[in-house]
Amino acid sequence: VLDTWFSSWLVPFSSLGWPEETDDLRAFYPGHTLVTAPEILFFWVARMIMAGLHFRGALPFDTVYLHGTVRDTQHRKMSKSLGNGIDPLEVIERYGADALRYTLVSGMAVGTDVILDPADLESSFAPGRNFANKLWNIGRFLLGHLGPETRRLDAIPADDLTLADRWILARAAAAVREATEHYERYRLNDAASTAYHFLWSDVADWYLEAVKPRLYGTAPGGEAARAVAAHVFELGLRLLHPVMPFITETLWLRLPQTANDGALLTTPWPEATEPDGAAAAQREFAALQAVVAAVRALRAEYGVAPGRELPVLVTDASDAVRAALAAESETARRLAKLESIAVVSAAPAEPGGTVVLEDGTTVIVPLGDLVDLDRECARLGAEAERLDGLVAGQERKLANEQFTARAPAAVVEKEREKLESWRAQAAALREKRAALGCPG
DSSP: OOOHHHHHHTHHHHTTTTTSOOHHHHHHOSOSEEEEOGGGIIIIIHHHHHHHHHHTSSOSOSEEEEOOOEEOTTOOBOOTTTTOOOOHHHHHHHHOHHHHHHHHHHTOOTTOOEEOOTTOHHHHHHHHHHHHHHHHHHHHHHHTTOOTTOOOGGGSOGGGOOHHHHHHHHHHHHHHHHHHHHHHTTOHHHHHHHHHHIIIIIIIIIIIHHHHHHHHTSSSOHHHHHHHHHHHHHHHHHHHTTTSHHHHHHHHHHSTTTTTSOOGGGSOOOOOOOOTTHHHHHHHHHHHHHHHHHHHHHHHHTTOOTTOOEEEEEESOOHHHHHHHHHHHHHHHHHHTEEEEEEOSSOOSSOEEEEEOTTSOEEEEEOTTTSOHHHHHHHHHHHHHHHHHHHHHHHHHHHOHHHHHHSOHHHHHHHHHHHHHHHHHHHHHHHHHHHTTOOO
């Protein structure tokens, strides 16, 4: 008896006209990659290989990609009988086909299953929808600044590129390399993550924010900024297209630089081309990002209003920080909402909030006119005393031999980690009190 599985064995060549020697059979057999689930390796995959070797003398494919399984929050395989399935048409209607694809791809690392909640589609698919919205907003913003007259990147002299330009071009080259490697190794979730972080963080959160004055015409260098912005957005669309084909294709056809290049679907895969001085650009702009992040952290820590412009002092500045501030001081001022920023040889005598960066650079925000120092000192002191109490109690607990002897080693180790964490937090609070000149 020849059952359904038997006919399925023959699909790689029977679908191409076999047993006739058709043009399709000669062109498309053998194939390259089979995408399938792991539970049918014996019933289908192995039998296709046997049939291919027997009838054609060649393997039907050279690679088998085993994808994960979609499961519910109880880790049960979705099925009609259990009633725990998700209707993809409903997801597409509410969140879009790209959001559905992105959720499945990004959540399914190699060798793992994807967990979705049939009772809460929002938590499962909203991140994909939000990413699609972000892409659309980036495209809409750029369309307001790009036109047929916008020059291609290769027409921009290298000397016209700023530190921010060279940094984003270096990040784009790195993203192309990473995404290409991930796709070639079938790590689709990592490829999606690379495109996501490049477009959302590097392009939108940092580069476009850095060059807005140039795009709006309130600062020189607008032509180079427009060329670079168009170029890196195009690269990002190419990297993301296999995962989110619909919105990327739509944006591609709307951008004036690519509208006449044909469909994104048929566009060649990008190559990683780094600008001159790529390593230095990444190092220096990363230093600028660290300074901005430090100021933002201090603003949040001391409750300074988001719109209040701050004076900032930098001591023990590394070469990268000095170069970054020399090239992009106005960018730092805008992104961190600064009144001023200066590199000084020594810390001021007045109290201030401080952050020491990984390279040893110290970022200082004088706080005399920004916060109630007496109140802040009292708050920090009270929190330090609370932690001291936790430390004392934890030390007594760990000194109890009955606990350490009877409790599992993993539990004891976790309690020791808590103790070290509380000690470190208390020490950090005392350092802050000292920096603010608090008494005692």
